[in-house]
Each structure stands twice: as C-alpha cells, then as structure tokens.
Amino acid sequence: MNTAMTKEEREAFLSRPWIAVLSIPEAGRGPLTIPVWYLYEAGGDVLIWTGRKSRKAKLLQAAERISVCVQDPKPPYKYVSVEGPVSIEPVQFTRDICPMAYRYFGAEAGERYLESIGGEAGVAEDILVRLHPEHWLTVDYSKLESPVK
Numbered sequence: 001m002n003t004a005m006t007k008e009e010r011e012a013f014l015s016r017p018w019i020a021v022l023s024i025p026e027a028g029r030g031p032l033t034i035p036v037w038y039l040y041e042a043g044g045d046v047l048i049w050t051g052r053k054s055r056k057a058k059l060l061q062a063a064e065r066i067s068v069c070v071q072d073p074k075p076p077y078k079y080v081s082v083e084g085p086v087s088i089e090p091v092q093f094t095r096d097i098c099p100m101a102y103r104y105f106g107a108e109a110g111e112r113y114l115e116s117i118g119g120e121a122g123v124a125e126d127i128l129v130r131l132h133p134e135h136w137l138t139v140d141y142s143k144l145e146s147p148v149k
Helices: 007-014 055-062 093-105 107-116
Strands: 020-024 032-036 046-050 065-072 078-090 127-131 135-140
Touching: 007 065, 007 078, 007 135, 020 046, 020 055, 032 055, 046 055, 046 093, 055 078, 055 127, 065 127, 093 107
Parallel strands: none
Antiparallel strands: 020 032, 020 065, 046 127, 065 078, 078 127, 078 135
8 A cells, every 4th residue: 555645645744833853964974863843835845944053054054955854753653754955045033933933832832932032133143944845755654554454
C-alpha cells in the first residue's frame, strides 16, 4: 500500500503547528539540525524566523539549500520532509513574527510572548528564511491496512 500523502494531505498536515526540524549544511561537520517554528501556506514557501547573529543564521546565509522535516510523533506516524534552495530577507513583525507567535501559543499567550521578546524592536535585526520547496518526501502510516482483522 502506498503511504505517500497527496498534495492536499501534505498541505493540510503542514497547516498544523508542528515543530519543524531544520537541517543546514556545515563545512567539515554534519549538518546543523535544530527544531524551529515555521509558517506555510499551500503552494508557497516554508518560512522560518531566526536571530541574525545565531550560528543557525550564519550557516543559513552561507547555505544554498536546506531541508526541513515535520512529523507527528504519535502513531500512526506521519511526516513531511522538504528540500530546496533558500533565500533570506529582513523579518517583518506584523507579517512574520505575529502569525508565528499566535500559531504556536494562541492569541492571548502569543501576545504575552511578543511582549516578552520586546515587540517589534526586539526582532528588528532578525531574519526571515524562505525555503523554496523543490523536493518533497511524505509518509502517512495511517494508510496501511491493519494486519489484525
């Protein structure tokens, strides 16, 4: 049985607030692999926000391509992995940061989080990373027929 997700299933899965695992190449070492928040709209780029001075940001600025994997850790397991070229731009508080805070914390806790990071001034130096999806891998084990009848 085919366990791959359809495009619609993949997009529905990515619309949920999972934690993504980002992998960035690093010369002379294995890739830096780190959990991140993300935003994704059907058919668009995977968006990741990070501080400009972090190790992650420095590697991202040198990287041509990155990978992200998002998974549901509860059975029946599901995951979406995407790889592609990356671009970087200044982050915009209202467009990028607020939606991520609300996505992962909800409205009330999201507002408290935004205050705790110093609001717009607190992210003025941060960057937005755009992963332009080219290659997808997906698995949805709920598509397997149960061996027990």
